[in-house]
Amino acid sequence: MKILIIGNGIAGITAARHIRKNSDHEIIVISGETDHFYSRTALMYIFMGHMRFEETKPYEDWFWMKNRIQLYRAWVETVDTDQKHVILDNGKSMSYDKLIIATGSSSNYFGWPGQDLKGVQGLYNMMDLEELEKNAQHCKHAVIVGGGLIGIELGEMLHSRHIPVTFLIREDSYWNNVLPPGESAMVSKHIREHGFNLITSKNLGEIIGDERGCVTGIKIKETGEEIECDLVGITAGVHPNIEFIKSSKIDTNRGVLVNHYLETNIPDVYAIGDCAEFKEPIAGRRPIEQVWYTGRMQGEVLAQNIVGNRQPYRPGPWFNSAKFLDIEYQTYGMVMPKLKEGEESLYWEHPDGKMCVHIVYQPADKKFIGINTFGIRMRHHLFDQWLREEQSVEYVLRNLRAANFDPEFCKMYEREIIQQYNQQTGSSVYLQSKRSFSSVLSFLKK
Numbered sequence: 163m164k165i166l167i168i169g170n171g172i173a174g175i176t177a178a179r180h181i182r183k184n185s186d187h188e189i190i191v192i193s194g195e196t197d198h199f200y201s202r203t204a205l206m207y208i209f210m211g212h213m214r215f216e217e218t219k220p221y222e223d224w225f226w227m228k229n230r231i232q233l234y235r236a237w238v239e240t241v242d243t244d245q246k247h248v249i250l251d252n253g254k255s256m257s258y259d260k261l262i263i264a265t266g267s268s269s270n271y272f273g274w275p276g277q278d279l280k281g282v283q284g285l286y287n288m289m290d291l292e293e294l295e296k297n298a299q300h301c302k303h304a305v306i307v308g309g310g311l312i313g314i315e316l317g318e319m320l321h322s323r324h325i326p327v328t329f330l331i332r333e334d335s336y337w338n339n340v341l342p343p344g345e346s347a348m349v350s351k352h353i354r355e356h357g358f359n360l361i362t363s364k365n366l367g368e369i370i371g372d373e374r375g376c377v378t379g380i381k382i383k384e385t386g387e388e389i390e391c392d393l394v395g396i397t398a399g400v401h402p403n404i405e406f407i408k409s410s411k412i413d414t415n416r417g418v419l420v421n422h423y424l425e426t427n428i429p430d431v432y433a434i435g436d437c438a439e440f441k442e443p444i445a446g447r448r449p450i451e452q453v454w455y456t457g458r459m460q461g462e463v464l465a466q467n468i469v470g471n472r473q474p475y476r477p478g479p480w481f482n483s484a485k486f487l488d489i490e491y492q493t494y495g496m497v498m499p500k501l502k503e504g505e506e507s508l509y510w511e512h513p514d515g516k517m518c519v520h521i522v523y524q525p526a527d528k529k530f531i532g533i534n535t536f537g538i539r540m541r542h543h544l545f546d547q548w549l550r551e552e553q554s555v556e557y558v559l560r561n562l563r564a565a566n567f568d569p570e571f572c573k574m575y576e577r578e579i580i581q582q583y584n585q586q587t588g589s590s591v592y593l594q595s596k597r598s599f600s601s602v603l604s605f606l607k608k
């Protein structure tokens with residue numbers, strides 16, 4: 163059987179590896195961006211000189227031939243599901259028995275006047291990185307439109323080259339469409355303290371250019387104010403990269419529509435990773451999941467389905483981690499920007515404004531719903547277990563120290579956090595003694 167995978171990102175490559183582990187099928191991975199799989203999340207480190215491109219490749223170049231995974235560099239232009247083949251930008255066509263679409267995301271552009279000027283760019287792929295190298299060379303001032311995790315990375319990248327950066331965001335506080343007010347305010351303050359100019363509650367009106375077609379500034383929609391700049395970073399979110407599928411018979415909405423087995427409406431055609439959209443979202447999850455680990459999980463589940471171990475995608479409790487400049491962020495379970503009905507929260511922030519813990523729970527039955535931590539590292543395995551076991555908020559608080567994995571000699575704040583909970587709720591929760599932690603921690607050794 164010939165399996166064709168479009169996209170050599172984490173989703174496509176995980177599917178390829180696991181199909182190979184469990185079968186002898188012919189596997190071909192087509193991708194237009196790079197010859198080999200690399201870690202997209204490390205793009206910023208290449209720019210900042212912390213890593214070379216070679217070091218972002220999780221597998222050596224010989225790995226693919228040894229594992230009989232054929233790599234083919236091209237862009238797929240159309241998919242013909244009747245003929246069971248794809249047409250490539252080099253004019254060739256390639257047939258398949260099974261087709262996996264794993265084409266990731268593209269940066270959002272909202273049709274702003276001037277968005278095609280030289281010096282206007284997103285940050286998603288290797289082509290963007292090459293573009294940034296050129297655009298940053300003589301850049302005196304950059305404007306980043308849109309916040310979020312990619313925006314802050316782009317800001318940090320430009321800052322590492324001493325380029326002054328203005329953020330223009332339509333929200334009134336950084337990323338507050340995802341972060342609750344406390345965390346968002348902390349991040350906004352942190353960004354400003356790092357010397358960024360953060361303009362809130364404003365939209366981009368247009369991008370201004372000169373006679374050579376190069377960007378010279380932007381205009382704010384609400385005020386008409388102009389800001390001079392020679393680089394405009396567009397980081398206003400991403401969308402599934404599926405334009406080339408639209409002419410096919412494969413059902414799409416924002417992404418390629420799939421069921422819980424990652425199957426599309428067309429037999430033998432599947433979609434995984436950033437480009438897939440669940441027709442019926444999995445409880446507690448979004449229909450499109452645009453993070454690294456979900457791409458990996460979906461690749462693994464699909465591989466099992468293709469080799470005959472049919473199973474649905476069951477990702478378990480949500481988690482994610484990132485960083486805002488030098489503040490690390492982790493989230494486990496569901497901490498929404500606004501509390502849902504029947505939810506309560508405990509927000510603790512360190513007086514230095516660089517650390518916080520935000521726990522959401524249901525006061526009626528004390529069920530723990532989720533946690534955000536900034537500046538304090540917490541173990542994923544424990545929170546995953548506690549969420550699956552539907553533990554109470556008080557159980558979580560009692561055992562909070564077991565979840566903390568900040569390096570030795572870091573000051574711990576669990577007592578302060580519990581004290582705040584007790585004051586807020588009139589409870590008398592105590593931190594578990596060190597000895598009791600050993601039973602919780604023994605779980606981690608398994």
Ligand SMILES: Cc1cc2nc3c(=O)[nH]c(=O)nc-3n(C[C@H](O)[C@H](O)[C@H](O)COP(=O)(O)OP(=O)(O)OC[C@H]3O[C@@H](n4cnc5c(N)ncnc54)[C@H](O)[C@@H]3O)c2cc1C
Binds near residue numbers: 173193
């Ligand atoms: C700068 C940046 C930082 C990030 N940081 C994090 C992070 O810290 N944590 C996290 O969880 N997630 C992060 N993400 C998101 C994460 O990288 C993505 O969720 C993940 O890479 C998606 O994997 P994928 O395999 O679905 O798609 P992709 O990694 O996008 O791979 C898709 C591949 O398909 C190829 N392709 C697309 N169309 C075609 C076509 N028509 N023909 C041939 N090939 C095609 C593309 O060239 C690409 O190589 C980050 C993303 C970016 C851009």
